[in-house]
Amino acid sequence: MSTANVDLTDEMGHDDHGHHEQSFVSKYIFSTDHKTIAKQFLISGIIWAIIGGLLSVVFRLQLGFPNMDMAWLRPFLGEWINIDAATGMGKLDTEFYLALVTMHGTIMVFFVLTAGLSGTFSNFLIPLQIGARDMASGFMNMLSYWFFFLSSVIMFASFFISTGPASGSWVIYPPLSALPQSMSGAGLGMTLWLVAMALFIVSTLLGGINYIATIINLRTDGMSFTKMPLTIWAFFLTAIIGLLSFPVLLSAALLLILDRSFGTSFFLSEIYIGGEALPNMGGSPILFQHLFWFLGHPEVYIVLLPSLGITSEIIATNARKPIFGYRAMIGSMMGIAILSFVVWAHHMFVTGMNPFAGSIFMLLTLIIAVPSAIKAFNYITTLWKGNIIFTPAMMFSIGLVSFFISGGVTGIFLGNAALDIQLHDTYFVTAHFHLVMGSAAFFGMIAGVYHWFPKMFGRMMDRKLGYIHFWTSFIGIYLIFFPMHYIGIAGFPRRYYSFTNFDAFSTFTDLNAFISIAAIATFVAQLIFVFNFFYSIFKGRRATQNPWNSTTLEWTTPIEPGHGNWPGPIPKVYRWPYDLSKPGAKEDFIPQNVPFAETPESNLPHEQELAGLEGKEDNTIKVD
Amino acid sequence: MQNLLLGASVALILVISFMIYKLTTLINVAKGSKTDQEASSNNVNGILMLAFLIIGGVAATWSAVAYFDLYDIPVASEHGVKTDSMFWITMWITGAAFVITHILLFYFAFKYRYKKDAKAKFYPDNHKLELIWTLVPALVLTILIMYGLRLWNGITDTAPEQAEVVEIMGAQFAWRVRYPGADNALGKYDYRKIDASNAFGMDLSDKSSHDDFVPREIHLPKGKPVLLKIRARDVLHSVYLPQFRVKMDAVPGMPTQFWFVPTKSTADMRAETGNPDFNYELACAEICGEGHFSMRMIVVVDEPADYEAWKKSQQTWLAQNPEYLSQVPEELQEVAMLSAGIEENESKDSSL
Numbered sequence: 001m002s003t004a005n006v007d008l009t010d011e012m013g014h015d016d017h018g019h020h021e022q023s024f025v026s027k028y029i030f031s032t033d034h035k036t037i038a039k040q041f042l043i044s045g046i047i048w049a050i051i052g053g054l055l056s057v058v059f060r061l062q063l064g065f066p067n068m069d070m071a072w073l074r075p076f077l078g079e080w081i082n083i084d085a086a087t088g089m090g091k092l093d094t095e096f097y098l099a100l101v102t103m104h105g106t107i108m109v110f111f112v113l114t115a116g117l118s119g120t121f122s123n124f125l126i127p128l129q130i131g132a133r134d135m136a137s138g139f140m141n142m143l144s145y146w147f148f149f150l151s152s153v154i155m156f157a158s159f160f161i162s163t164g165p166a167s168g169s170w171v172i173y174p175p176l177s178a179l180p181q182s183m184s185g186a187g188l189g190m191t192l193w194l195v196a197m198a199l200f201i202v203s204t205l206l207g208g209i210n211y212i213a214t215i216i217n218l219r220t221d222g223m224s225f226t227k228m229p230l231t232i233w234a235f236f237l238t239a240i241i242g243l244l245s246f247p248v249l250l251s252a253a254l255l256l257i258l259d260r261s262f263g264t265s266f267f268l269s270e271i272y273i274g275g276e277a278l279p280n281m282g283g284s285p286i287l288f289q290h291l292f293w294f295l296g297h298p299e300v301y302i303v304l305l306p307s308l309g310i311t312s313e314i315i316a317t318n319a320r321k322p323i324f325g326y327r328a329m330i331g332s333m334m335g336i337a338i339l340s341f342v343v344w345a346h347h348m349f350v351t352g353m354n355p356f357a358g359s360i361f362m363l364l365t366l367i368i369a370v371p372s373a374i375k376a377f378n379y380i381t382t383l384w385k386g387n388i389i390f391t392p393a394m395m396f397s398i399g400l401v402s403f404f405i406s407g408g409v410t411g412i413f414l415g416n417a418a419l420d421i422q423l424h425d426t427y428f429v430t431a432h433f434h435l436v437m438g439s440a441a442f443f444g445m446i447a448g449v450y451h452w453f454p455k456m457f458g459r460m461m462d463r464k465l466g467y468i469h470f471w472t473s474f475i476g477i478y479l480i481f482f483p484m485h486y487i488g489i490a491g492f493p494r495r496y497y498s499f500t501n502f503d504a505f506s507t508f509t510d511l512n513a514f515i516s517i518a519a520i521a522t523f524v525a526q527l528i529f530v531f532n533f534f535y536s537i538f539k540g541r542r543a544t545q546n547p548w549n550s551t552t553l554e555w556t557t558p559i560e561p562g563h564g565n566w567p568g569p570i571p572k573v574y575r576w577p578y579d580l581s582k583p584g585a586k587e588d589f590i591p592q593n594v595p596f597a598e599t600p601e602s603n604l605p606h607e608q609e610l611a612g613l614e615g616k617e618d619n620t621i622k623v624d
Numbered sequence: 625m626q627n628l629l630l631g632a633s634v635a636l637i638l639v640i641s642f643m644i645y646k647l648t649t650l651i652n653v654a655k656g657s658k659t660d661q662e663a664s665s666n667n668v669n670g671i672l673m674l675a676f677l678i679i680g681g682v683a684a685t686w687s688a689v690a691y692f693d694l695y696d697i698p699v700a701s702e703h704g705v706k707t708d709s710m711f712w713i714t715m716w717i718t719g720a721a722f723v724i725t726h727i728l729l730f731y732f733a734f735k736y737r738y739k740k741d742a743k744a745k746f747y748p749d750n751h752k753l754e755l756i757w758t759l760v761p762a763l764v765l766t767i768l769i770m771y772g773l774r775l776w777n778g779i780t781d782t783a784p785e786q787a788e789v790v791e792i793m794g795a796q797f798a799w800r801v802r803y804p805g806a807d808n809a810l811g812k813y814d815y816r817k818i819d820a821s822n823a824f825g826m827d828l829s830d831k832s833s834h835d836d837f838v839p840r841e842i843h844l845p846k847g848k849p850v851l852l853k854i855r856a857r858d859v860l861h862s863v864y865l866p867q868f869r870v871k872m873d874a875v876p877g878m879p880t881q882f883w884f885v886p887t888k889s890t891a892d893m894r895a896e897t898g899n900p901d902f903n904y905e906l907a908c909a910e911i912c913g914e915g916h917f918s919m920r921m922i923v924v925v926d927e928p929a930d931y932e933a934w935k936k937s938q939q940t941w942l943a944q945n946p947e948y949l950s951q952v953p954e955e956l957q958e959v960a961m962l963s964a965g966i967e968e969n970e971s972k973d974s975s976l
Contacts, residue, residue, distance in 0.1 A: 094914040094915070094917075095913075095914035098911065098913075098914065098916070168911060169911045173860055173910075173911075175858065175859045175860070175876060176859040176860060176911065176912060176913065179858075179859070182796065182858060182859050182912075182913055183913040183914060268876075268877070269876060269877025269878070270815040270876055270877040271815070271857070271858055271859075271876045271877070272795075272815050272816075272818040272825070272857050272858060273796070273857070273858040273859075275820075277815055277816045277818060281877075282877075283877065284877065284878060285860055285875055285876065285877070285878070286875065286878065319736070319744060320743075320744040321744040321745065321746070321747065322746065322747070322748040323748075324747065324748065324749060324750075325748075325749045325750075325754050326748065326749070327749070328749070328754050350862070350871045350872050350873055351873045351875070351880075352854075352872065352873050352875050352878055352880035355776065355777070355780030358776060358780070359773055359776060359777065362769065362772060362773065362776065363769055363773070366765045366768065366769050366772075367765070369761060369765055370758060370761050370762050370765065373721075373757065373758075373761040374754070374757060374758055376725060377725075377754075377757045378754075379729075380725060380728050380729050380732065381747075381753070383729070383732040383733060383736060384728075384732050384736065384745075384747075385736060385744060385745035385747065386732075386736045386744045386745075387736065387738050387739065387742045387743060387744040388666070388670075388732075388733060388736050388737050388738055389666060389738045390665060390666050390669040390670065390737065390738070395669060398673070398729065398733055401729060402726065402729060402730075405721075405722060405725050405726065405729075406722060406726075409718035409719075409721060409722050410718070412714060412717075412718050412765070412768065413711065413714055413715075413718070416710070416714065416768065416769075416772040416776075417772065417773075417776040418706075418707050418710060418772050418775035418776040418779060419707055419710060419711055419714065419772070421707065421779070421869055421870070421871050422704075422707060422711075422866075422869045422871065424871055424909065425862065425864075425871075425909040425910060426909075462644075462645045463665065464644055464645070464665075465641055465644055465645055467665065467669060468644065471672065474676075475676070478680065482684060482687070483687060483691075486687070486688075486691045486694070486695040487695070489695040489696070489697075490694060490695040490697055491697055491866035493864065493907060493908070493909045494909075494911075495911045495916060495917075496916065496917040497914075497916070497917040498917055499917070501917060501918045501920050502905055502907060502920055503901070503902070503903060503905060504697070504866050504867070504905050504907070505907075507694050508694060511691070524633070524634075524637060527634065527637045527638065527641070528637065528641050531637075531638050531641040531642065531645075532641065532645070535641075535642070535645065578748065580744065580746075581743055581744035581745070581746050582746050583746050588743065588744070
């Protein structure tokens, strides 16, 4: 560890003298600097979020206003809008509707909330908060982004082929996704989806290995695991989950590719389609579902844990209080991480899986509610008797806690196999996961951007616009997803182009229209953020070194940290990251790099003992 | 026109954002101090948090009451009554947790908003408190799990011997049903025997298939257990009967099943809902292609006597398609004609 640091310090000294000019390409494009890569992930994520959001606007128009003339969308969607020859009315193509839903899910889950979230904040914060010059392998880190970029290009390209993008929903269950004769999106669109996802998984693994290696090996002196900020704990566990589960999706994708193109029968059996009986025998579509959800469920936590980590950090900083139950927070994240691997089949209660397996998975699933509840209670207790500063980041974090609870409680219904019979694949599920993983994770990401923007760009985002953005988004999201529960309890199935065919689903037209309006308004409100973000990069108020009076190491770097992060030696760490409003302390925060010896007025008894040891520790290190 | 409108509204948002931005910067410059601004924003946002709690709480309660009759859909099966009651028990428990945590969350946000002279309480942990809120949810969840497991095991238990067997098959994009006929046994099938008329791929060398019939609607007897034997012909589908609280995927190559007891006939339901046009419907709940949203089949629940009469009145599939007699092995043909109810001359006609 120390040798690596010494080498880098030398290099830094060298930089101070010569400051060799980096070319534009190596500085901004094929950069190996974790901060630049983080920004690349962030901006790609924002672009994907806008695309994913736009797709949802289109299908919400269809769901909310099924009789609407969509001819005006023809310049954008072309043949996907069918014009009725008699009336001239434009109608969204029924299969393109499914493609929209599929791509919205894929983009949001993987490209925005996995790559955009972990890619941004793991990359940006891990070296800065643990006190490292950069990632363990800058080159792998660069590869991680460019694999993601390539994956993005391929996924985006699938919108422009004549058979359309993948349309079998984001879970791509075969045989629908395996047989081009079942739907046009199962042709080239599906191939591109699989290729893009394979590259995406490569990117995630390259990133994940790097995060884990960096956190284990490159922590600065004194940064023990029990002094790490909760953000780092969250990123660490997320990377481990990803490393263990994404390869399983890759294998599922590979087997699906074999079934599609090479005549194997992993997932296909006894199929008669398009007027012919296929030769495939003995495969099992259920097998695919097991493989898919073996990633798919941990994926929920891959999306959520980083946001929970970010929130922990922001809530503690802005409540000016230590996070309540630091160790319990770590413990519950570990619990969630482990349990996330043994609950996957709760997505499959009614797929024909053995009901006994259903019982086991129901039991395990409901257990995961305990660590989740602990987290929610701890956040609330952190607010109690705080001195809360409502920065936009803080408000988004509070919003996250609210979504985490509202979306979490409905999980108790869905994890119960007996209730899932009725609720499975209805809008109740849609409402549930959009709150608990979609909106909550999204709010964590946005909170992180507001909070660390000054560190990223040396400037501040505008506060007032942040407030407007928060309130419109927060209220908007509840207006979309709260009423959606009613539609779900009434039994409306997901992925329906329209509900007019069924008497049972002919109600709620007013509520569906209401939800669509709320969704469009919420989407439009995000443009405030986009404006604030890009405008502030160039014209924002200049940031100070530690604008939120935070305790963690990233705020000890220069306002705009260069290559290597700290111009001098890397600061040492003496205390945990949550010494906020400590009794007796001069200020209401004590950064992690302040030795106990310098704060006798606020030291707790055991810390006072440590203060005596601090000098000796220094000596031993020098002897080494 | 609409393009223009769309572009204009995006531009408008950007312009408004820009103006707010400029305005706040100007105000900041005029005011000079940052801390005052922080404090005032804190008051406004703190009060908004409380307002959100109150207005949101009222709106949530109002909508839950106003829409109750719409989302509380009638239930017409034995197990459905039990799962519904479990649903509402879960709703009360989680609803309480939801309300309490939200009151605390937003009230704390409001109450402890930044004040200049205030200092936050250094309160890093409290093991007793943490133990309590680990054990209480664990206990409540244990109860829910026990209750849920008992229900689930009952629902998924083996169907009673005397259950009426109905085969449902999903195919893009329609449901098909097959009844076992007089012998109460469904004939074997082989997907390679499927063709335009033999949609089920019935294997006519199996005696049991000769009296099977394939109606256009599903009929079920009221008050008797019904066992659905479910399969799919092409891709995944899912048998979904909302009022019976029944859902089970149809999987190609892997037959699944679900049994239940309908408790209300279609006529009962028409009386209960006050809707003379009410019909039970079978829907598809697993994405299966572009016609997914249109896979509808009417389900009729009859009084047991009417059900038996209906069954008797159905013509067997073989009688509807006598040309398939040629697929019946020679030695079985006579028996087949008998059990399928085919008159001698009829078959001769078809063989001409």
